[in-house]
Amino acid sequence: MSRRIVVAPVTRIEGHAKITVHLDAGGSVESAQFHVTEFRGFEKLCEGRPFQEMPGLMSRVCGICPVSHILASSKAGDMLLGVEIPPAAVKQRRLANYAQILQSHALSFFHLSSPDLLLGMDAAPEQRNLFALTGADREFLRRGIRLRQFGQRVIEMVGGRRIHPGWSGPGGVQHCFPAAGRDEILGWIPEALDSVSLALDRMKRLLDSFRPELDHMGNFPSLFLATVSPDGALEYYDGAIRIVDAAGNVIAEDLDPRRYFTFLGEASEQGTFMKFPFYRPFGYPQGHYRVGPLARLNVAKSAGTAAADRELREFKQRGQGAVCQSFHYHLARLVEMLHCVERIEELMADGELLGDNIQARAALNRREGVGSCEAPRGTLFHRYQVDRDGLMTGADLLIATSQNNRAMNLAVEQTARRFIKAGPDTEPAEGMLNRLEAAIRCYDPCLSCSTHALGQMPIRVEVLDSRGRLVSEFARQSE
Amino acid sequence: MNALLIAIGNSLRHDDGAARHAAILLRASCDAEVRIKTQLTPETAAEFAGRDHVVFLDADAAAAKVSLEAVRDVCSPASLTHTLGPREVVALARALYGFAGRAWLCRIPARDFSPTPGLSPRARSGAAEAARRLLRLLDQIAAHSPSAPPGDELIDSLKEDAGTQGPRKTV
Amino acid sequence: MSVRTLEVDGRTITALEGQTVFSAAWDSGIRIPRLCHLGGLSEAGACRLCLVEIEGQKKLQPACLTKVAEDMVVNTATPALLAHRRLIVELLLAERNHVCAVCVLNGACELQDLAAQLGVDHVRLRPQYPSLPVDLSHERFGLDHNRCILCTRCVRVCDEVEGAHTWDVAGRGRNSRIISDLGEPWGDSGSCTSCGKCVQVCPTGALFSKGRTVAEMRKDRGFLRYIMTAREKKLWIS
Numbered sequence: 086m087s088r089r090i091v092v093a094p095v096t097r098i099e100g101h102a103k104i105t106v107h108l109d110a111g112g113s114v115e116s117a118q119f120h121v122t123e124f125r126g127f128e129k130l131c132e133g134r135p136f137q138e139m140p141g142l143m144s145r146v147c148g149i150c151p152v153s154h155i156l157a158s159s160k161a162g163d164m165l166l167g168v169e170i171p172p173a174a175v176k177q178r179r180l181a182n183y184a185q186i187l188q189s190h191a192l193s194f195f196h197l198s199s200p201d202l203l204l205g206m207d208a209a210p211e212q213r214n215l216f217a218l219t220g221a222d223r224e225f226l227r228r229g230i231r232l233r234q235f236g237q238r239v240i241e242m243v244g245g246r247r248i249h250p251g252w253s254g255p256g257g258v259q260h261c262f263p264a265a266g267r268d269e270i271l272g273w274i275p276e277a278l279d280s281v282s283l284a285l286d287r288m289k290r291l292l293d294s295f296r297p298e299l300d301h302m303g304n305f306p307s308l309f310l311a312t313v314s315p316d317g318a319l320e321y322y323d324g325a326i327r328i329v330d331a332a333g334n335v336i337a338e339d340l341d342p343r344r345y346f347t348f349l350g351e352a353s354e355q356g357t358f359m360k361f362p363f364y365r366p367f368g369y370p371q372g373h374y375r376v377g378p379l380a381r382l383n384v385a386k387s388a389g390t391a392a393a394d395r396e397l398r399e400f401k402q403r404g405q406g407a408v409c410q411s412f413h414y415h416l417a418r419l420v421e422m423l424h425c426v427e428r429i430e431e432l433m434a435d436g437e438l439l440g441d442n443i444q445a446r447a448a449l450n451r452r453e454g455v456g457s458c459e460a461p462r463g464t465l466f467h468r469y470q471v472d473r474d475g476l477m478t479g480a481d482l483l484i485a486t487s488q489n490n491r492a493m494n495l496a497v498e499q500t501a502r503r504f505i506k507a508g509p510d511t512e513p514a515e516g517m518l519n520r521l522e523a524a525i526r527c528y529d530p531c532l533s534c535s536t537h538a539l540g541q542m543p544i545r546v547e548v549l550d551s552r553g554r555l556v557s558e559f560a561r562q563s564e
Numbered sequence: 565m566n567a568l569l570i571a572i573g574n575s576l577r578h579d580d581g582a583a584r585h586a587a588i589l590l591r592a593s594c595d596a597e598v599r600i601k602t603q604l605t606p607e608t609a610a611e612f613a614g615r616d617h618v619v620f621l622d623a624d625a626a627a628a629k630v631s632l633e634a635v636r637d638v639c640s641p642a643s644l645t646h647t648l649g650p651r652e653v654v655a656l657a658r659a660l661y662g663f664a665g666r667a668w669l670c671r672i673p674a675r676d677f678s679p680t681p682g683l684s685p686r687a688r689s690g691a692a693e694a695a696r697r698l699l700r701l702l703d704q705i706a707a708h709s710p711s712a713p714p715g716d717e718l719i720d721s722l723k724e725d726a727g728t729q730g731p732r733k734t735v
Numbered sequence: 736m737s738v739r740t741l742e743v744d745g746r747t748i749t750a751l752e753g754q755t756v757f758s759a760a761w762d763s764g765i766r767i768p769r770l771c772h773l774g775g776l777s778e779a780g781a782c783r784l785c786l787v788e789i790e791g792q793k794k795l796q797p798a799c800l801t802k803v804a805e806d807m808v809v810n811t812a813t814p815a816l817l818a819h820r821r822l823i824v825e826l827l828l829a830e831r832n833h834v835c836a837v838c839v840l841n842g843a844c845e846l847q848d849l850a851a852q853l854g855v856d857h858v859r860l861r862p863q864y865p866s867l868p869v870d871l872s873h874e875r876f877g878l879d880h881n882r883c884i885l886c887t888r889c890v891r892v893c894d895e896v897e898g899a900h901t902w903d904v905a906g907r908g909r910n911s912r913i914i915s916d917l918g919e920p921w922g923d924s925g926s927c928t929s930c931g932k933c934v935q936v937c938p939t940g941a942l943f944s945k946g947r948t949v950a951e952m953r954k955d956r957g958f959l960r961y962i963m964t965a966r967e968k969k970l971w972i973s
Contacts, residue, residue: 134837135871135879141837141949196606218659227660230606237607254948446946448874474871474922475945575857682857 104521106501117498119490119525131477136165136454136469139477141251143467146482147531149192152185152240153460155253156322157467160456162255164343165471167450173440174257179322180432181243181253182458183425186321187277188236189461190378190418190425193529194284195229198415201523202291206298207516225287228280232422235273239429242266257444267433274433277426278392285396285419295412301503302524303411303496306331308364308374309383310488312342312459317386319393319424321459327384328364328374333406336364342457345466345483362488373491376463377528378417383407390431393424411496411527418529449475460485462529486530496524566665567617567702569598570608572650579674579687582694583621586672589695596702604648612657616665617705620650621694623674623687630693632701635667668701670694741807750803757785757798760811767811768820768849770827770938771886772799775963776895779887782827784820784849787811795819821853829860830909831867832881838940841950845938846884865909872922875945876934878913883941885911889933892959901927913941935959 107115127146131139143158144151156178163170203222218226243262244252252259292299313327314320326340326348340348351360352369363372374380382401388394400420403413432438455468463485470479504517569590575581587598601608612618620635635654650669657663672690683691737752743760750759755778760767771782778799785798790808798811810816827833827846835841867880887904890913894900901924905914915924934942935955943952961973 133869135869135877135945137839137946137948138837145836192606223660226656230610230660234607251949254951256946259948259951448946476869476871581857680858680862682859 104497104525106497106521114498114501117494117501117521119493119497127482128480131469131480134477136162136449136471136475136477137255139467139469139480140254143482144251149189149531150185150460150462152181152244153458153465154467155251156182156458157456157460157465159253159255160323160458161454161467161469162456163445163454164456165449165451165454165469165475166255166445166447168256168445168447170257170445171440171442172437173261174253174443174445175322176432176435176438176440177243177258177262177443178253180262180429180438181240182321183428183432184236184239184243186236186459186461187422187425187429188233188240189529190422191229191232191236193461193526194415194418194422195226195232197529198523198526199226199229201519201526202288202295202415205294206519206523225283228276228283232277232280235277238273239270242270256446259443261441261443262438264439270429271433274426274430278423281419281423281426282392285416285423288416288419292416297503298520298523299410299412302500302520303492303527304409305492305495305499306409307492307495308336308367308372309380309407310364310374310376310464311381311384312457312464313338313385314389316389318389319381319385319387319397319421323458326464329384329407331407331409333383333404337366342464342466343455345455345457346468346481349483351483359490360487361491362483363491370491374488375492376485376488377414377461378421379408379411379414380463381459382417382420388420388424390424390427393420393427396420396423411492411524414527414529449473462486462531463488484531486528489528489530493525493528493530496527497521500524566615567596567619567705568611568615569596569619569621569698570604571598571600571621572602572604573623574602576681578676578678578680578682579684580623580677581681582623582672582674582683582687582691583670585683585688586621586670586691586694586698589692590698593695594699594702604650604653606648606653606656608648609653609656609663610661612654612663612665613661615663617668618654618657618663618665619668619670619698619701621670621672621698622650623677624671625674625677627671627673629673630690630697631671632697633669633671635669670698739803739805739807741803741805741809743809744811752803754803755799756787756789756796756801756803756807756809759803760798760809765811767798768852769799770845770849770884771888773888773892773936773959775959776888776891776936779891781886782823782884784823786816786819788813788816817853821855824850824853824855825858825860827884828855828858829862831863831865831883833939834881837949838882839943839947839949839952840940840954843950843953844940847939863909870915870921871945872920873924873927873929873945874922875929876921876931877943877945878915878921879941879943880912881941882939883913884939885913886938887913888936888938889913889942892932892936896959896962897928897930897932899926899928899930902933932959 104117104119106117109115127143131142134142139162140155140158143154146154159178203218245260308328308330310326310328312320312324314324317327325338326342326345327338328336328340330336337348348365349362350365350369351362354361361369361373363369364374365372382397385397388397397420400408400416449471453468453470455466457464457466459465465485466483468481469477472478500520504520569587571583571587573580573583575584584600587600590596591598599611635650650667654663654667672687672694674687674690676684739750739752741748741750741759743756743763743765746763746765748759748763750762757767757769757772767787768784769782770784771779772785780797780800783797786795787798787801788810789796789801795816824846828850833846835844835847838844841847869880870878885904890902890904893902901915902913904911905918906912915921916926921927934944935958937954940952957973965971
């Protein structure tokens with residue numbers, strides 16, 4: 086008979102995410118799934134409201150990446166108006182997006198993933214403690230916190246507030262960028278570049294000790310989807326969609342993100358409410374694709390900034406065609422952070438950023454608008470329908486975390502197969518459980534916001550026997 | 565005495581605003597630094613540098629009554645979520661910012677976290693009681709040596725002192 | 736016109752015969768809260784925020800509708816009145832869907848300012864969450880019933896100043912709604928001159944200029960005084 090191991094965070098309010106590993110009678114992994122309740126409700130909330138309100142409303146979807154939702158929503162609004170917004174507004178939006186990717190990646194790498202990376206996957210819980218870090222590592226983590234602060238500060242300067250900035254809307258942005266802010270931002274740049282470079286060096290040196298994780302913790306072929314600039318370089322705000330396969334071949338390019346629903350479909354699977362997006366011409370599951378840092382580096386031909394270009398060339402050497410290891414999301418994140426800092430510095434020298442023509446005024450000119458951008462976790466799409474007066478009649482959000490859904494499932498299953506060596510009656514080892522989490526952490530999924538959970542979601546592990554009875558149970562983070 | 569009080573919560577999520585309410589009461593009746601945060605972030609840890617005492621206040625669905633306890637430093641840093649709790653922040657502060665003082669968590673019982681402003685009567689009285697308890701804690705800290713942080717006996721004495729004594733200052 | 740002397744909040748003030756307690760107090764620097772009164776328009780007594788205590792009278796009186804009298808003793812800010820005002824604001828906030836976070840007038844709203852001024856940091860009443868429409872049929876302006884507090888400033892300014900009387904109130908009690916003409920969409924109104932006065936006098940984000948996003952709109956609170964002074968005194972000063 087088969088046995089089921091459930092790794093389930095328990096929320097005190099609503100929403101849930103868990104890992105379920107099905108073992109066969111012999112204790113080998115039969116299959117594994119990662120479940121998260123898809124976020125719902127925002128689409129319903131929008132109905133009957135003016136589309137101009139959407140950026141403010143959508144910024145509440147997520148506390149980590151409000152800027153992404155504001156940008157996608159503003160761009161959908163731009164399309165409803167049928168306008169091309171002034172250059173100053175574009176530059177402000179770009180600046181905020183780079184800053185947000187920087188701060189989000191800093192949180193993911195330095196705060197969430199560094200314990201795995203610095204202390205190792207097999208460290209016992211009592212050693213998986215920040216006190217175990219050396220003095221140099223402590224400075225390393227302090228730098229990570231400062232990087233996040235830098236990103237937050239830039240967002241605050243553009244948006245006026247640290248979170249939920251309501252500065253951008255259909256047609257442009259609300260305030261001119263404060264010229265005096267440039268010196269402060271430029272003052273941060275040397276330290277930020279230094280910190281990211283240190284992290285890159287450190288990460289590359291660490292890679293050798295993570296050979297099993299590289300090879301078996303989510304190493305599988307897939308398509309990769311991301312936005313690119315007209316010359317095929319990294320692009321986060323506005324561009325065309327390109328898709329490459331595991332061998333690095335371009336499968337599709339110049340796809341219009343505003344027509345995403347024509348080439349991206351959503352499949353359903355038994356046992357979870359979450360959808361599984363796929364590239365329509367390939368069908369499901371062959372058409373499943375990954376988004377986010379790894380996908381962007383696989384898809385882009387170049388970075389477009391000097392230091393990031395060097396790192397990107399080196400990064401591309403790590404795969405045959407595309408880099409397929411989920412573990413390399415971490416390294417990809419660092420390359421992106423370098424690129425973001427470089428782009429922020431560039432924008433400080435760009436006079437257009439300070440322009441005072443920041444709003445294109447127009448009446449409603451279309452009944453459907455789509456906005457997309459590259460969010461920290463991948464390509465984000467907002468699609469709105471409005472009535473003749475501009476009141477919302479429908480909204481569809483395709484978020485990065487759901488596009489990586491199948492990839493996270495595959496990563497969990499592969500990790501379970503490789504690292505779970507539980508017999509029928511033995512408890513799973515700490516290192517195994519940690520790797521299951523780490524496999525998902527590569528994708529830095531936004532669980533707390535996608536489930537609307539309030540407070541912490543501690544990881545609880547349940548071991549169930551073949552009849553579904555609880556054999557053992559243990560929790561991490563018992564608060 | 566160099567104490568920092570951090571109230572955590574969102575007043576738009578009903579009883580989640582209990583700690584914020586307690587913080588407002590505390591600000592009116594003591595000199596300690598009181599900060600209100602919707603949530604804890606890694607940067608919060610940097611604010612602990614050089615503090616002798618840090619006290620968190622939080623609404624808690626699992627708490628049966630107002631409680632005051634020491635925050636344990638040992639934590640597993642691994643998490644799938646982007647939220648931080650007092651234990652993680654204290655651990656970060658100790659590991660990264662040389663925080664060597666004591667940390668407490670005051671829990672305020674709360675049940676309803678629905679998206680409406682306002683507090684249930686229970687959370688409101690819990691917030692008032694929490695504020696009274698913390699004022700006493702601050703007094704007792706001040707009564708001890710200003711340099712040496714009080715030891716476990718203070719925590720023990722506070723545990724027994726479960727709100728039976730009248731408040732010294734009116735809250 | 737003869738002068739009356741009265742006491743407001745312990746101060747002796749003078750007022751003209753026929754002046755309201757509200758405006759006499761206001762002239763003497765005593766600001767009684769209000770949401771429906773607006774200088775230049777007739778009084779409606781709709782919001783009840785200016786209720787005051789008058790010695791010798793059992794009932795509270797709306798200052799905006801009460802004429803001054805000799806030796807009248809008025810209290811405008813007793814603890815009981817402040818408690819009533821807070822409750823009135825809470826009732827207004829609970830009645831419809833006042834979501835400041837996505838409102839065009841966030842940061843410049845009279846209701847929001849008054850709530851802050853009165854210390855309304857939470858609403859003790861159960862929100863009603865009515866399902867109310869938004870009318871965006873007008874080319875330039877929008878009406879969001881969710882944010883309407885039925886102060887009727889729009890009704891009065893349209894009738895008394897613009898002379899169009901596009902707006903009126905339909906329904907009773909909780910079903911009361913501002914309507915244009917006989918209830919058709921604003922954009923189809925035959926009487927509306929699109930002058931925008933109603934939008935400027937509206938204390939909340941219920942009436943707004945289209946195309947504005949969150950917290951982006953600011954209303955011109957001085958325009959009515961300007962045109963009324965111009966009309967009545969032939970003085971074009973702002």
